[in-house]
Amino acid sequence: MVLLKLEKVTKKFGGIVAVDSVDLQVEQGEALGIVGPNGSGKTTLYNLISGVYTPDEGRIIFDGKDITGMPPHARTPLGLARTFQIPRPFGSATVRENVAIGAMFGRASMDVEEALREADEHLKLIGIYNLRNKEAKLLTPLEKRFMELARALAMKPKILLLDEVMAGMHPSDIEKIIETLQKIRKEEHVAVVSMVEHLMHAITKFAERVVVMHQGRKLIEGETARVLNDPRVIEVYLGKRVV
Amino acid sequence: MNIRAYKPLIPMIAVYGVLITIALTVDGMWQPVAYFMFYIALGQAFNIFLGLTGYVDFGYVAFMGLGAYGMGLAIKNFGHLGLIALPIGIFLAVIMSMLLSLAVGAVALRLRGAYFAIATIGVNEGFRYLVEGVRLWGGTEGMILSGFMRKTYGREMTNFFSTFLSDVLVILIAFSAAVVTIAILNKKMGYALLALREDEDAAKVMGINVTKYKIMAFITSAGFAGLIGATAWTLKLTYIFPEDVFNISYTVEAIVIVMLGGAGTLLGPMFGGLIYGIMKYYLSVIFPGIQLLILAPILIAIVVVFPEGLIGYIRKKARDTRLSEYLR
Amino acid sequence: MIVSEQLVSNLFYGALLGSVYGVATMGLSLIFGVLRIVNVGHGAFIMLGAFTAFWMFTLYSVIPILSIPIALIFGLALGFIIFFSTIKRLIDAPELSTLLATFAIGIFIEEVAKFVWGSDYVGFSWDIGTLYLGPVTVPYTKLLAFLCSAIIAGLLYVWFTKTKLGTAIRAVVEDREGAMVCGINVGRIYSVSFAIGIGLTVLSGVLVTLFVPVGINVYMGPDYTLKAFVIAVLGGLGSPWGAFVAGFLFGLFENGSYTLLGLIPGVEPFALTRFVAFVFLLIILLIKPTGLLGGE
Numbered sequence: 001m002v003l004l005k006l007e008k009v010t011k012k013f014g015g016i017v018a019v020d021s022v023d024l025q026v027e028q029g030e031a032l033g034i035v036g037p038n039g040s041g042k043t044t045l046y047n048l049i050s051g052v053y054t055p056d057e058g059r060i061i062f063d064g065k066d067i068t069g070m071p072p073h074a075r076t077p078l079g080l081a082r083t084f085q086i087p088r089p090f091g092s093a094t095v096r097e098n099v100a101i102g103a104m105f106g107r108a109s110m111d112v113e114e115a116l117r118e119a120d121e122h123l124k125l126i127g128i129y130n131l132r133n134k135e136a137k138l139l140t141p142l143e144k145r146f147m148e149l150a151r152a153l154a155m156k157p158k159i160l161l162l163d164e165v166m167a168g169m170h171p172s173d174i175e176k177i178i179e180t181l182q183k184i185r186k187e188e189h190v191a192v193v194s195m196v197e198h199l200m201h202a203i204t205k206f207a208e209r210v211v212v213m214h215q216g217r218k219l220i221e222g223e224t225a226r227v228l229n230d231p232r233v234i235e236v237y238l239g240k241r242v243v
Numbered sequence: 244m245n246i247r248a249y250k251p252l253i254p255m256i257a258v259y260g261v262l263i264t265i266a267l268t269v270d271g272m273w274q275p276v277a278y279f280m281f282y283i284a285l286g287q288a289f290n291i292f293l294g295l296t297g298y299v300d301f302g303y304v305a306f307m308g309l310g311a312y313g314m315g316l317a318i319k320n321f322g323h324l325g326l327i328a329l330p331i332g333i334f335l336a337v338i339m340s341m342l343l344s345l346a347v348g349a350v351a352l353r354l355r356g357a358y359f360a361i362a363t364i365g366v367n368e369g370f371r372y373l374v375e376g377v378r379l380w381g382g383t384e385g386m387i388l389s390g391f392m393r394k395t396y397g398r399e400m401t402n403f404f405s406t407f408l409s410d411v412l413v414i415l416i417a418f419s420a421a422v423v424t425i426a427i428l429n430k431k432m433g434y435a436l437l438a439l440r441e442d443e444d445a446a447k448v449m450g451i452n453v454t455k456y457k458i459m460a461f462i463t464s465a466g467f468a469g470l471i472g473a474t475a476w477t478l479k480l481t482y483i484f485p486e487d488v489f490n491i492s493y494t495v496e497a498i499v500i501v502m503l504g505g506a507g508t509l510l511g512p513m514f515g516g517l518i519y520g521i522m523k524y525y526l527s528v529i530f531p532g533i534q535l536l537i538l539a540p541i542l543i544a545i546v547v548v549f550p551e552g553l554i555g556y557i558r559k560k561a562r563d564t565r566l567s568e569y570l571r
Numbered sequence: 572m573i574v575s576e577q578l579v580s581n582l583f584y585g586a587l588l589g590s591v592y593g594v595a596t597m598g599l600s601l602i603f604g605v606l607r608i609v610n611v612g613h614g615a616f617i618m619l620g621a622f623t624a625f626w627m628f629t630l631y632s633v634i635p636i637l638s639i640p641i642a643l644i645f646g647l648a649l650g651f652i653i654f655f656s657t658i659k660r661l662i663d664a665p666e667l668s669t670l671l672a673t674f675a676i677g678i679f680i681e682e683v684a685k686f687v688w689g690s691d692y693v694g695f696s697w698d699i700g701t702l703y704l705g706p707v708t709v710p711y712t713k714l715l716a717f718l719c720s721a722i723i724a725g726l727l728y729v730w731f732t733k734t735k736l737g738t739a740i741r742a743v744v745e746d747r748e749g750a751m752v753c754g755i756n757v758g759r760i761y762s763v764s765f766a767i768g769i770g771l772t773v774l775s776g777v778l779v780t781l782f783v784p785v786g787i788n789v790y791m792g793p794d795y796t797l798k799a800f801v802i803a804v805l806g807g808l809g810s811p812w813g814a815f816v817a818g819f820l821f822g823l824f825e826n827g828s829y830t831l832l833g834l835i836p837g838v839e840p841f842a843l844t845r846f847v848a849f850v851f852l853l854i855i856l857l858i859k860p861t862g863l864l865g866g867e
């Protein structure tokens with residue numbers, strides 16, 4: 001079943017066409033990787049899906065609903081959750097409160113007590129339960145990334161949009177996170193879309209399908225191993241061999 | 244409802260108890276305590292918007308002003324019906340200030356930061372000059388109610404209004420504002436406001452309808468401001484002048500109190516209001532005419548070295564101790 | 572017709588005063604543009620300039636035109652002192668802090684000024700004749716104020732566009748991070764811009780005295796702060812040039828509207844003019860917060 005569908009979506013910033021007539025489909029429970037060099041429009045794509053920007057052209061359909069003009073807060077409870085490339089914690093709130101906020105508002109209805117309990121669950125799941133009473137602004141950049149992931153998961157989304165969430169993490173942590181993501185995919189049929197700038201090892205391990213972005217356009221898409229060895233992709237990455 | 248989450252009201256009730264005891268037992272202390280309570284109420288009411296949302300409303304005093312006029316109009320028009328004019332006044336004060344805040348909020352809350360602050364100054368000044376310009380409600384001359392009130396209610400009763408009843412009402416308003424604050428803090432709304440105060444765009448993406456919560460906080464805060472204007476000004480002073488009731492310095496005093504005690508906390512406005520009230524009162528007794536000269540540098544110092552305020556600071560120190568349950 | 576003559580005369584006067592408003596707002600806009608700080612104590616600096624002119628004139632018989640450089644230097648020095656003692660620590664602080672700090676600084680200045688000059692209204696009169704132009708009569712001093720405003724704005728423009736420091740300041744206004752990447756010492760730009768902003772504002776106080784000969788008072792500031800807010804928003808917050816043009820327009824509007832509203836019976840034209848100004852302010856903020864004269 002198609003969960004998310006972008007139809008000829010375009011977004012311009014002044015003269016720059018950040019996202020240029022992109023078509024994209026994400027299936028329920030799918031693991032999709034989106035790669036592309038700096039400035040290729042990946043983050044903008046997320047901003048369009050989550051409603052931070054509205055597209056200049058095109059439509060966005062989620063779970064059968066046209067969400068193109070919807071404000072972000074109305075999209076979220078439909079089952080959308082994302083992380084930010086540069087983490088955006090609610091600084092003076094504790095880690096636990098941050099995650100609880102995700103649970104509280106990311107879903108249709110959940111009261112405070114329940115949300116706080118949910119938060120604890122997800123903190124344990126991601127392995128940062130020991131940080132729960134710390135003010136979020138005091139976390140290291142890496143810890144903030146973990147917290148964002150916990151917060152997004154606590155929203156119990158149908159689709160999870162990760163923006164460079166694993167960059168800079170220790171391989172063993174990456175392993176663990178991928179395992180967690182695969183688990184929620186299997187058990188809860190959550191589609192996971194992950195973006196990375198570099199064609200990293202993680203994406204090959206994790207994604208079933210990869211979309212390569214280049215200068216705002218979709219360069220190529222398909223099965224992971226095949227795409228990553230496509231000469232055009234290698235060219236985009238300046239001849240860097242991958243995998 | 245989770246009773247334990249309301250524990251921070253205990254220290255508050257204790258402080259109120261001490262203050263009221265002093266006011267009732269020590270000769271000549273009723274009026275000073277009433278003076279402190281005015282500032283506590285002001286801080287407590289403004290904190291619901293300023294502290295919880297982080298938006299700076301420089302025109303906050305307009306809601307107090309409108310409340311003052313609401314009570315004034317009620318006494319003028321319904322005074323002949325007897326004491327019923329007072330509840331009508333309270334009602335009018337709340338309704339008028341809330342309606343204005345709804346109108347202002349619906350348009351101005353789309354602006355952020357400095358733009359919002361300037362827009363709200365515009366609302367306040369605009370309102371004041373409208374009253375003066377078209378000679379609404381007495382225009383520049385304002386409303387002087389003392390003669391009318393003495394004629395209608397008698398000298399005794401009028402005195403009772405202005406030296407006792409109004410003060411008691413202000414205490415009740417301050418306390419109600421505090422109860423509302425902690426209720427908000429413990430509810431989803433409190434978490435929504437916390438999130439939007441920290442990062443409004445991220446809050447939206449988390450599924451928070453930021454506009455809704457900002458407006459709710461704004462209206463609630465404005466309603467309390469209207470009540471304070473109706474009681475601490477109209478009922479107590481028995482006159483209303485537009486240049487007084489729209490005077491931006493009250494907004495600033497409210498900001499100072501909230502900052503001093505700790506923005507967004509429950510107990511902050513009480514301690515902030517108390518400290519500020521005491522300083523202002525006694526400085527004006529000891530150093531008449533130069534209280535502002537002393538207050539200004541203190542203020543700057545607070546902002547520069549102590550931005551989280553008294554309660555904010557103590558809370559941080561007391562985190563993970565048993566005391567923290569009583570601090571909010 | 573009497574009304575139209577009065578209108579012409581008032582508009583002319585408004586244009587002259589408007590140029591002074593322009594200079595009096597450029598500092599506010601510059602500081603906002605560079606530091607993203609709204610100086611709520613703005614008017615207090617105008618007051619300081621007014622008293623500088625007053626003192627120089629009454630104590631040393633220095634004509635206001637010659638007080639301009641003195642006020643500028645005084646303002647620059649004050650700007651640096653305030654920047655390094657407080658503002659520097661508040662650059663990235665939340666609005667609440669900067670709004671409050673600048674407000675407190677304004678109060679502090681007023682209260683210190685009260686010690687020096689008392690709280691009475693004072694004034695002085697500098698008379699160098701009057702120009703008669705049909706229905707319009709203007710004292711030469713006001714024309715001179717206009718001329719000075721235009722020259723100051725012009726000099727500033729040249730300085731901003733032709734010097735290295737000026738260009739760097741514009742770069743920071745455009746894009747803080749970008750400027751930092753380009754190797755501009757942003758910290759220095761902050762201090763210099765703040766000082767220039769305050770210098771300009773104190774200087775404008777001298778020009779103001781040529782319009783309000785007996786209106787000099789330690790509490791005259793807030794009124795100008797509010798006007799400056801309206802003008803700054805009209806010109807696009809953060810744009811000194813926009814502010815200058817907007818000041819000019821505001822002067823025209825204020826005096827034109829005063830004359831016309833005066834024709835309506837039963838209203839206070841003075842208060843109503845301000846009401847209209849604030850309504851404008853709100854409309855602009857809502858429709859185009861970057862200012863009517865500002866770009867994107």
Ligand SMILES: Nc1ncnc2c1ncn2[C@@H]1O[C@H](COP(=O)(O)OP(=O)(O)OP(=O)(O)O)[C@@H](O)[C@H]1O
Pocket residue numbers: 013016017018036037038039040041042043044045085197
């Ligand atoms: N708010 C904005 N205003 C102007 N230009 C923008 C904005 N957001 C993105 N852009 C531009 O759009 C293009 C795509 O940016 P985007 O951040 O989507 O790329 P990206 O693929 O996420 O890159 P990175 O790997 O650096 O994160 C870039 O040229 C960027 O400068």
Ligand SMILES: [Mg+2]
Pocket residue numbers: 042043044085
């Ligand atoms: Mg990106």
